[in-house]
Amino acid sequence: MSRIGKKPVELPSGVSATLSGQTIEVKGPKGTRSFTATDDVTLTVEDNVVSVEPRGKSKRARQQWGMSRTQVQNCVTGVTDGFKKELEIQGVGYRAQVQGNTLKLNLGLSHDVDFVAPEGVTVTAPKQTEIVVEGIDQQLVGETAAKIREWRKPEPYKGKGIRYKDEYVFRKEGKKK
Missing domain, CATH: 3.90.930.12 (Ribosomal protein L6)
Incomplete structure (x- = not known):
């Protein structure tokens, strides 16, 4: 179980995230960043929280789980603080x-x-x-x-x-x- 992957990504005030398919677009005061996740994970946006879940129990799905969550967190950090x-x-x-x-x-x-x-x-x-x-x-x-x-x-x-x-x-x- 990924310790990093199971933590949800909090969206601070002034930051919005939109999901279209496997691509998440994060808008904030410094600009806009987007990340396209692989088909091994599922992204969901609910109540200013982005969560990432693996699809299946394969090794690749578990690897992509933590990496995808970190990429989303980096998008949020980039548009808020840089x-x-x-x-x-x-x-x-x-x-x-x-x-x-x-x-x-x-x-x-x-x-x-x-x-x-x-x-x-x-x-x-x-x-x-x-x-x-x-x-x-x-x-x-x-x-x-x-x-x-x-x-x-x-x-x-x-x-x-x-x-x-x-x-x-x-x-x-x-x-x-």
Whole structure:
């Protein structure tokens, strides 16, 4: 029995959910998100509560049960609070600035990196060494932050590079004479 799947998803005030077939559409103050569940689960919306039930006792139905409930919860969280990833840049001369929806990164390469933010994601740089990625789609926010981090991953000797705000980088000792 799925511990996650059997919990119903509460819809806070200002959020509405409409169900058409296997697709649930959640509308809130930050926007609209939709999720299409597989045929292994049944979605129901009653009195500001969304519940997910498995169809049958197969292993796939039980797997989809918890995953579908989490996806619906992420839709609700996205349209109410949104998702946010914070990155920080460490290294001499490394900096970031935003011009429109383009993030300009100076990372010690022979050229500046221009990263265009995808639609649905907002990228800001409150300081030259901080990047904030925000949006209502958790998967898209995480993927965008990972793509930005990919340009200069933190290296273990000096710790230079782009890292997540709470990330710990294991430091290595350099060569000895």
